[in-house]
Amino acid sequence: MFGPRPERPVFNARHAFAACLAFAPESGGIFCHHASALRRAPAKAMFQAMSELYHNRVLELAADIQHVGDLTDPDGSVLKVSRVCGSTVKVDLKLDEAGARIMAIAVDPKACALGQAATSILAEHAIGATIEEVIAARDALKDMLKDNGPPPEGRFWELRHLEPVADYPPRHTSTLLAFEAAVAAIEEALASRGLARETAG
Secondary structure (H helix, E strand, C coil), rough: CCCCCCCCCCCCCCHHHHHHHCCCEEEECCCCHHHHHHHHHHHHHHHHEEEHCCCHHHHHHHHHCCCCEEECCCCEEEECCCCCCCCEEECCCCCCCCCCCEEEEEEEEECCCCHHHHHHHHHHCCCCCCCHHHHHHHHHHHHHHHHCCCCCHHHHHHHHEEEEEHHHHHHHHHHHHHHHHHHHHHHHHHCCCCCCCCCCC
């Protein structure tokens, strides 16, 4: 069912934070507003921000992503890209015959540790999830990050580990990539079967 398995990214605290700081306009890379602000911040503030965002559980999740690769014949396959930092996440999935539950998933994340952690949570818990659960998790994650909403509950409860990201708007897009890609892949899968369901968040 799965294609070739790509090399799994490995993260540690130093690498995770360095990835956010590595892109600068003077080097021809992608500009990260959050990184620019932190470069101008006092060292103590920089360390505090790093500790809040890239705490141990986030790094553990980012370093242990299940179902990395491609599905050979997915019902839906979507690549999402962050225009802010250049992170990407691709999600392939298969639905059951009723189009109600996810039966298989594969992910291909090329993202910062926050995007990797969110992808890890999705990949670990998606198989067997109803499409409503995935959509609700995407909506709850977005609400938590952008509107100070409560952390997600249920199957994808570990998204609460990303709650500190709410204070860093430039990181919102990369953190949402995996679930946005999953919902878009669900839409594609349903459309291929002539089914329709409300997924807008």
